[in-house]
Amino acid sequence: MPELPEVETTRRGIEPHINGQTVLSVVARTKKLRWPIPSQLNKKLCNQIITSVNRRGKYLLLNSEPGTLIIHLGMSGSLRVTTPTAIAEKHDHVDIVFKKNILRLRDPRRFGAVLWTSKDPLSHKLLASLGPEPLEEEFTAQYLYQASRNRRISIKEFIMNSHIVVGVGNIYATEALFTSKIHPLRAAGKISLPRYELLVTAIKEILAGAIQRGGTTLRDFTREDGKPGYFQQALQVYGRTKQPCVVCAHPLRSTKQGQRTTTYCTQCQR
Template identity: 50%
Template structure:
């Protein structure tokens, strides 16, 4: 599933092509996504796109009196292409622009979403989300306060969208390694000092991933679609059985919350 950096790079990639463009037409070839595509999205036809923002892993296309909400799910891709470019299997939605281009949404597994949010309203999917990790609203004090008494693993804790949004599996593994915290440790047994390290690590690993993804932005103007997971250096994720880059101890793998988890038993305590 695309994580926050991939979604943010998607936003950066499509924005130059969509901002200030009029939506001439919306084509829905198949409504059967994770939730049925509502007819309300056709309210965007004839409107001008005034902003494109991201909330957690959702993209919101603002047309003034409402927003189209897009979620890539597990396999969704966005492409900016000529509106008459031939469709392929699983091309479910086109947002056709006055420029002759269109934003095309392809989703083989159909776990993505295309929804509508009226101006001034907050969709139920967005109403209870925690703060964005790269803002000042996410800080050490928040982690310390919310972790008190929690027996669940710290990795599960930081992946909870009520605590902070967008810290997916890959980046949770990497941030815990950077801060020297064993992902299995109970969230309530992590000190404030170590939560300060973890807060900084989360911000650093996500910001660096977004920066690395910036080199792929040109791909959004090509017919082969968005970059998906871009090349980046991962220090523990997916490296079970390999040597730790810091101490040469073998990286271990364990399942936490039904997600593969990777850690160095020497560097992380």
């Protein structure tokens, strides 16, 4: 569920609780999520200090002197800061135990990941070939325009590809295409530079706005304190199939693209 705004909301939420804190122990109750959880995580992190909490795309990076714990929340993951005595529930797979609290990973569908690297995390196989951060200056219309030449894939699948740009998932891709009036099925290679300008602006504004509101909570996304985000109230098309377009009142239509639902306005988006 978490897209970039939800992961960034999580990062900002957990950072003040764990940055500079010493790990007392690591408890893994599950052998594997998407991939096996590294054994000996307790040995690696016990008595180590968390020196920074970073994000790259939808990956969270908990740095320490000997290495980095890489966490991905997948579709249903969330991190919470709990009291040291809170009882772990059914889908609570990993605890990073500190003196005053526990950082607890919950992930019912187990599409998430917990990985360890003792090298530069950005050179890790899964991170090395990621596209630019959408909120950084390097993410421009010119970049998307050039990257999309001769690509026949639809624009929606194109911007959801993390090797093109990170952090744009189904909700925000759907919203950004509506805002920039681009039809989600249009071939990425057949979109003009001016239209990419509109799209890039929309992506940046929508992601920034969602972070400001603490992310989108549809069903079970929660912040580190268990509270929801408030961006769902600002969604204009996602989840609104058959309801009237907020611009022209024409009923919104849905289709499937790469196993994901896309909702769009047949009148406004071309």
